[in-house]
Amino acid sequence: MNIVVLVKQVPDSGTERQLDSSDNTVARASADNVINEMDEYAIEEALTVKESQGGEVTVLTVGPDGATDAIRKALSMGADKAVHVTDPAIHGSCAVQTSAVIAAALSQLEYDLVICGAESTDGRVSVMPALLSERLGIPHLSGARKLTVDGSTLKVERQTDGGFWALEAQTPAIVSTWDTINEPRYPSFKGIMAAKKKPVETKSLADLGVDAGSVGLATATSQVLDFAGRPPKGEGVKVTDEGDGAEKLVGYLASQKIV
Amino acid sequence: MAEVLVLVETAPDGSGVRKTTLEALTAARVLGEPSAVVLGAPGTAAGVKDALAEYGAARVLVGESEDIDAYLVAPKAEVLAQLVADRSPAAVVIPSTPEGKEIAGRLAIKTGSGFLTDVTEIAADGTATQVAFAGGTIVHARVTTGTPIYTLRGNSVAPEAAPGAAEEETVAVSVSDAAKQTRVVDRVVEQKSDRPDLTEAAIVVSGGRGVASAENFSVIEGLADSLGAAVGASRAAVDSGFYPHSFQVGQTGKTVSPQLYIAVGISGAIQHRAGMQTSKSIVAVNKDPEAPIFELADFGVVGDLNTVVPAATEQITARK
Numbered sequence: 074m075n076i077v078v079l080v081k082q083v084p085d086s087g088t089e090r091q092l093d094s095s096d097n098t099v100a101r102a103s104a105d106n107v108i109n110e111m112d113e114y115a116i117e118e119a120l121t122v123k124e125s126q127g128g129e130v131t132v133l134t135v136g137p138d139g140a141t142d143a144i145r146k147a148l149s150m151g152a153d154k155a156v157h158v159t160d161p162a163i164h165g166s167c168a169v170q171t172s173a174v175i176a177a178a179l180s181q182l183e184y185d186l187v188i189c190g191a192e193s194t195d196g197r198v199s200v201m202p203a204l205l206s207e208r209l210g211i212p213h214l215s216g217a218r219k220l221t222v223d224g225s226t227l228k229v230e231r232q233t234d235g236g237f238w239a240l241e242a243q244t245p246a247i248v249s250t251w252d253t254i255n256e257p258r259y260p261s262f263k264g265i266m267a268a269k270k271k272p273v274e275t276k277s278l279a280d281l282g283v284d285a286g287s288v289g290l291a292t293a294t295s296q297v298l299d300f301a302g303r304p305p306k307g308e309g310v311k312v313t314d315e316g317d318g319a320e321k322l323v324g325y326l327a328s329q330k331i332v
Numbered sequence: 333m334a335e336v337l338v339l340v341e342t343a344p345d346g347s348g349v350r351k352t353t354l355e356a357l358t359a360a361r362v363l364g365e366p367s368a369v370v371l372g373a374p375g376t377a378a379g380v381k382d383a384l385a386e387y388g389a390a391r392v393l394v395g396e397s398e399d400i401d402a403y404l405v406a407p408k409a410e411v412l413a414q415l416v417a418d419r420s421p422a423a424v425v426i427p428s429t430p431e432g433k434e435i436a437g438r439l440a441i442k443t444g445s446g447f448l449t450d451v452t453e454i455a456a457d458g459t460a461t462q463v464a465f466a467g468g469t470i471v472h473a474r475v476t477t478g479t480p481i482y483t484l485r486g487n488s489v490a491p492e493a494a495p496g497a498a499e500e501e502t503v504a505v506s507v508s509d510a511a512k513q514t515r516v517v518d519r520v521v522e523q524k525s526d527r528p529d530l531t532e533a534a535i536v537v538s539g540g541r542g543v544a545s546a547e548n549f550s551v552i553e554g555l556a557d558s559l560g561a562a563v564g565a566s567r568a569a570v571d572s573g574f575y576p577h578s579f580q581v582g583q584t585g586k587t588v589s590p591q592l593y594i595a596v597g598i599s600g601a602i603q604h605r606a607g608m609q610t611s612k613s614i615v616a617v618n619k620d621p622e623a624p625i626f627e628l629a630d631f632g633v634v635g636d637l638n639t640v641v642p643a644a645t646e647q648i649t650a651r652k
Contacts, residue, residue: 086583087602090465097471111584169440169447169477191430194583195465198449199430200437203405207441212513215404216430218577231404234578235525239518240404246513252584253577294446294477298459301470303609311626314635319643322615323651325631329613331535331559331592332648 074126074222074244076119077182078152079175079189079201080134081109082143086194096290097297098165099195101137108143111190113150113257115250119188120151120258122222129153131182135163135174141273148268149260155271156182160278165290168196172204174288177281179209186227187247191216202249212242218253334364334422337415338389339408339435341427342372342380344519349380351532352427354491356484357387360425361494362456367391368498369415371408373401377500385498387491395503399512405431406511409438411503416443416479423458428483436483445478450587452488452610466583466602467609486531487589523576530562530579535592538564538581538608539574542597542618542637546574551641552596558648564588564608566598582607597637600625617641 084090084104093100119130132147132155134140144155158178166174179187192199206213214220214229218237221228225244230237232251260268278285286292312321326332338360341350353368360366368389370377377394384392393415400407412435416424424439426432428450440447451460458480462471475481530536537559539552549565556563565575567582581588583603593611598604600616600623608614609628616629617637626632633640 086466086606089468089602092464092469092471167446168437172441192584198433198437200433200447200449203434203437204441206406207409207438210510213405213434214514215434232578233519234529236520236522238404238516239520240514241517242514251577294440295448295473295475298472298474300464300472303463303468303470306628306630309614309626309628309630309632311621311629311632311634313621314633314640318617318633318635318640319647322617322631322633322640322644323647325615326559326592326648327651329592332651 074122074128074185075183076122076128076186076188077131077133077179077184078112078116078119078147079187080112080116080132080143080147081193082106082134082136082140083109083193083195086110090195092300096165097300098290106139106142108146109190109193111192111194111252114252114254115188115190116147116150116152117255117257118220118250121255122186122220126222131156133175133178133182134158135171144273145268146260148271149265150258151264153271155273156276157273158276158281160285162278162285162289165293166288167293167295168198168200168204169294170288170292172201172208174278174281174283175201176205176208177283178276179205181281185244189247189249191249191251202247206247212246214240214242214246214248217248217250220248220250220254335419336360336364336366337412337421337424338366338368339412339424339426339432340368340370340380340384341429341432342376346379349383350427351491352429352484352486354383354387355486355489356425356427357384357389358492359454359484359489360423361388362454363458364422365390366496367393369393369395369412371395371400371411373398381498381500385496386493388494388496389498390496392498392500393503394500395505397505397507399507400505402516403507403512404514404516405434406438406514407507409435409442410507410511411505412439413442415503421479423480423482426481426483428485432483436481440481443478445481446475447481448473448475449483450485451482452485454482463610466606485587485589527556528560528562530564530586531588533562533590535559535561536564536588536590537561537594537596538566538598539569539596540566540598541568541572543569543574549575551638554645555594555641558645566604595625596641598625599623600628
């Protein structure tokens, strides 16, 4: 079973992140960039499926040159090879445009299964797999907390509030995963060394047959007009419990007409 | 007046519409006259029409078919795309649930449109407000292509009643094979709860690592129940196995925006703030006076949650 894992490099969600005031896009150059956390679960799931079914795991990413760090992480975990789509024209693309680029790249690969994280921690739009499903005409099994491969049948437990939906579809298909699905492995020293020798193919928009004018800020389907930091909250009240903490807390709730 | 399509989210137990639907109808009214779109298995529309009329639906477009229930997301997107093609609405507003976002994305591709997810406000000129990066950045954005599609974040807009005619129209539903690829075999409920839904609740009480054990989450549940609140948990608490993942608030969990958020034994890492920073009022209880959660809190108590919280619960119950 050949699997493609979609990986995105994002500004570290544990740091203060910014938009770039020159064009209102995510400030990536100045950020501490890491692999999108949710993607590590997707990589782990792909490796698990490969271990039981055989085949190859290919990492696919779209992003600036620095995104090679995310690719190396995926390869060091055990993925076999990678495709890095990079082109200055892609900068500022909206999700609709980006999905056209990823779909074009996927169309040049042989896959039975595409796995990706359910959301990225930068935009949190969390629709890329749905967009790709729509563009490629393949089923989407979304929000998986469990994936079972039975021949060409895929079974997924889609996580819902207080339970799950049991989903079924045939390959080729795209599965999006939550962080409840597994526990990602740490790259071993051997894995890190091996990753340096694994093939990474770089592709431009021209290589994918995508018109550079159809992507990027100028033709994006949505536009950020302006942004501002959230106005700082007024100084709150902080009390230390000296046996009266609960009383003061309830007093505050009463002052807010909550109790 | 321009028509705005509003996708109705019904309660999973068939008890009517979700509050998110009333919020979406309210938000849509600034753009035009809302038409509520009810998509589901036969019988779905019967129990929801009155609520839709009360919140300003001029029309109720009913598309019912077993196929909508039997297959994931794609059939709803297909029917909505047909309605957009037939009726050329000014916009489409959808509650911002995981399913709602998937529908919005598919609809955007089908109709050649742009979309904005998790908007917290829509202005009359179509400009939407979004909150980015752990709630720290407020963004204004607009759709520049096709029919604007918005998903509206829960608890962002207060539902306001306004009478609507709710004239019913039947929508012919014929789901293509392309939209019948992912079958919903079963819908399983594992935890039944009488508490309000986390993303809809007016008050949320969340516990963190400081709660120290799964058993001790009863302290959090006790306070929540005294206030009629939902229960949440920080990632640290979920990763430690204290509380199930579906209650996680933060970067890789739910984003909540209640009137009041009470953080108990939660330090307030950026990843947690991502899920609760837009709450109207924030209360924190933590034994560490330096915990970053106090920077956000309107009211903070430095103290042991195991003494402060049960005592507060008792006092709140006594006031009733």
